[in-house]
Amino acid sequence: xxxxxxxxxxxxxxxxxxxxxxxxxxxxxxxxxxxxxxxxxxxxxxxxxxxxxxxxxxxxxxxxxxxxxxxxxxxxxxxxxxxxxxxxxxxxxxxxxxxxxxxxxxxxxxxxxxxxxxxxxxxxxxxxxxxxxxxxxxxxxxxxxxxxxxxxxxxxxxxxxxxxxxxxxxxxxxxxxxxxxxxxxxxxxxxxxxxxxxxxxxxxxxxxxxxxxxxxxxxxxxxxxxxxxxxxxxxxxxxxxxxxxxxxxxxxxxxxxxxxxxxxxxxxxxxxxxxxx
Amino acid sequence: xxxxxxxxxxxxxxxxxxxxxxxxxxxxxxxxxxxxxxxxxxxxxxxxxxxxxxxxxxxxxxxxxxxxxxxxxxxxxxxxxxxxxxxxxxxxxxxxxxxxxxxxxxxxxxxxxxxxxxxxxxxxxxxxxxxxxxxxxxxxxxxxxxxxxxxxxxxxxxxxxxxxxxxxxxxxxxxxxxxxxxxxxxxxxxxxxxxxxxxxxxxxxxxxxxxxxxxxxxxxxxxxxxxxxxxxxxxxxxxxxxxxxxxxxxxxxxxxxxxxxxxxxxxxxxxxxxxxxxxxx
Numbered sequence: 001x002x003x004x005x006x007x008x009x010x011x012x013x014x015x016x017x018x019x020x021x022x023x024x025x026x027x028x029x030x031x032x033x034x035x036x037x038x039x040x041x042x043x044x045x046x047x048x049x050x051x052x053x054x055x056x057x058x059x060x061x062x063x064x065x066x067x068x069x070x071x072x073x074x075x076x077x078x079x080x081x082x083x084x085x086x087x088x089x090x091x092x093x094x095x096x097x098x099x100x101x102x103x104x105x106x107x108x109x110x111x112x113x114x115x116x117x118x119x120x121x122x123x124x125x126x127x128x129x130x131x132x133x134x135x136x137x138x139x140x141x142x143x144x145x146x147x148x149x150x151x152x153x154x155x156x157x158x159x160x161x162x163x164x165x166x167x168x169x170x171x172x173x174x175x176x177x178x179x180x181x182x183x184x185x186x187x188x189x190x191x192x193x194x195x196x197x198x199x200x201x202x203x204x205x206x207x208x209x210x211x212x213x214x215x216x217x218x219x220x221x222x223x224x225x226x227x228x229x230x231x232x233x234x235x236x237x238x239x240x241x242x243x244x245x246x247x248x249x250x251x252x253x254x255x256x257x258x259x260x261x262x263x264x265x266x267x268x269x270x271x272x273x274x275x276x277x
Numbered sequence: 278x279x280x281x282x283x284x285x286x287x288x289x290x291x292x293x294x295x296x297x298x299x300x301x302x303x304x305x306x307x308x309x310x311x312x313x314x315x316x317x318x319x320x321x322x323x324x325x326x327x328x329x330x331x332x333x334x335x336x337x338x339x340x341x342x343x344x345x346x347x348x349x350x351x352x353x354x355x356x357x358x359x360x361x362x363x364x365x366x367x368x369x370x371x372x373x374x375x376x377x378x379x380x381x382x383x384x385x386x387x388x389x390x391x392x393x394x395x396x397x398x399x400x401x402x403x404x405x406x407x408x409x410x411x412x413x414x415x416x417x418x419x420x421x422x423x424x425x426x427x428x429x430x431x432x433x434x435x436x437x438x439x440x441x442x443x444x445x446x447x448x449x450x451x452x453x454x455x456x457x458x459x460x461x462x463x464x465x466x467x468x469x470x471x472x473x474x475x476x477x478x479x480x481x482x483x484x485x486x487x488x489x490x491x492x493x494x495x496x497x498x499x500x501x502x503x504x505x506x507x508x509x510x511x512x513x514x515x516x517x518x519x520x521x522x523x524x525x526x527x528x529x530x531x532x533x534x535x536x537x538x539x540x541x542x543x544x545x546x547x548x549x550x551x552x553x554x555x556x557x558x
Contacts, residue, residue: 001369012364014357014368016362016364016366016425017363018359019359019360019366019367019370020366022359023354023370023373023374025373026377026431026474029388029391029392029431030376030377030380030387030388032388032391032392032399033384033387033388036391036397041512045396045397047397047399047402047405048402048406051290051401070436087280089280089284089285090281091464092281093281093285095375096281099372104419104424109288110541110544110547110548111544112288112549113544113547114541114544115285115289115539116544117488117489117540117544118540119491119492119513119533119536119537119540120492121513121516121520121529121533121536122292122293122296122526122533122534122536122537122540123289123292124520125296125299125520125526125529125530125533126291126292126293126295127292129295129526130292130295132493143287146288148288149285149288149292150311151290152284152285152288153285153289156285158512191397205435206379207401209381210381210382210383212381212382212383212451212494212495212498213494213495216498217521225382229380229381230383230387231383231499234499235392239466241391241397244387245387247393248384248387248388251381251383251384252381252384255381256376256380257382259375259379260372263372263375266375266378266379267341268437
């Protein structure tokens, strides 16, 4: 008995060691980019790389005095406004769908899922044509609106299963006490939605922040977002690897922090509760 | 509620209808008179049958989708089984493994651009040190698609891993215990109890990844630009080139309508499989 126990413990240790090794292997490409952002150009081209090199923040300083700063601000503004609007419109819709859908529930689910999964080009072509006339090309407003196409759907299918789980008796009690429909939602339901709402908001922000395709087509200079700006370092200013790496690292920093916060909700946000079935 | 759904309809359904309308015109931005020219509504769809470069792009898409979905399911499943132990270390590692998936796609593309660029790539440096003569993978016609598949698999294996781990946590412990009492080996446990239990989740994960693989863009845009030649040009990318490099928005719309239809059909399969919408009250 004790030998088999020891064997089992040895197996567990081996498996953990293997897992650590695989994690390092899987993460090495990502760590390499972060290291690169602190290297001088000469250091980037050195092989074998030195384990201890003199770190420099020159790449970041160079970015901060360039146009990239505006693009970074654009990304922040567009993602934040789009998130706020999606919640404002989407949360009441999710609540209503949860409470009053009887027929057509499947069709609405399909519609929402399909809007989320549609190839971006399907929306880009019509929006591009319409924006040309409305003079919304290369504006932050234009981006905010097109980001609603995926974020509004995201809010509805993150929050709807959440409201499905809340017992109806909650707001019914409020109605009996003379509260209106809207008051019942605003005073009773909304305060209970805290954690789910926070996770949904973060996911909306991330999806808007990560967008590349819409911003690539619908912006030129004024409203250009950070992901598109970073790519321009590749095309026009030669191959400034240090700056590309620094820009990439800056773009992923908020993403890593936020993802860590909402990691428990990631499955749900990406699949719309497919696991509950 | 009604206003919210009206907004959603305004920003998603209306543009889809506009896309459909555009696909019936020969719209070319350099010729403004083509904007509402419905004289030959099916011309773009006829071109779809005739355009061999488009057919090639569908074949590239099939290869890309097949291999990325297969590899992501296999690697994600294997890792989930490995990490499915309740130790603090492994729980921390789960979060670490999620990083590739949550990174902005453009950053993933930059990471792999670095790795595939021989001058600065640690991978190519290592190959040189070992005396292997390895070509630049993304400019080699034989390797370009494989290099995209590797990068895409790296980005998305955590998705399957995450879904399988979530499913494993819902697995009834009694079932495992009973099998253990009957003397089942760890391999038998996995093969006959765990795998059948998570079959459904694997299918759903695979479908989600399949739909997403149709949208593959940043990796191809940054790494190969569809090349060399057109060996990595998937249908979505070809449609992008037609619309925004060559200005053939009418033709591109027709291709995109087909892509959109494929997406909707696959989404419908997911909705049916998972049984959303059929609410029990």
